[in-house]
Amino acid sequence: MEKLRHFLLNLLFPIECLNCQAEGEYLCTNCFRQLSFNDLAASKQATANLKIPTLEKVFIAGNYEDKLLQKLIKKYKYHFMKPLGEILARFLITFWHFQNEVPADLLIIPLPLTAKRLRWRGFNQAEVIARYFSQHFSYELCLDLKRTGKQAAQADLDESDRLENIKNVFHWSGKNLEGKNILLIDDVITTGATINEAAKTLKQAGAGAIYGLVLAKG
Ligand SMILES: [Zn+2]
Incomplete structure (x- = not known):
């Protein structure tokens, strides 16, 4: 059918x-x-101003200035072209293959959306990508991180409002994460406030080292 x-x-x-x-x-x-991938220098530069004290490191695969990558991300997120998730996942997979030092035994967790946002888009863009990514590398995928609240879209706020807006919106509904190393996957990172807040919730659930992987810094 x-x-x-x-x-x-x-x-x-x-x-x-x-x-x-x-x-x-x-x-x-x-x-x-x-599509161009960030090399080590570009990646260092892109992460320099992020406020992500709870994470070991965030890997930023590409450059949002890359017009083609930007177009793919926009079509995927705002024109609801879900099949682009597989292509964007392939972008992350290719990037990951070129990393010299990647942590082993990762548990893959996509950044969740609020229920309202999920209804609006029809799919969680980070989850679609994380699913292909985890399948490719045989990493375990976990969807037990939830996001609640009526918070405003982060994109509409300035930096201090962003921090306030995102506080306590993540909830862990899964098992204890003792000894687990986590790779949080999202589409685009801006200040890092959202991914850091998610990481804090996972730390409270016992997580070990937490890493992030995103397509680009927006
Ligand atoms: Zn073509």
């Missing part, structure tokens, strides 16, 4: 590359190769 639906949709609206309009994929292989 899903296959038939896909076939008919493709007949009516052929899938084409968002960059070069070649038919068949939302991002063709050639255009995927044009």
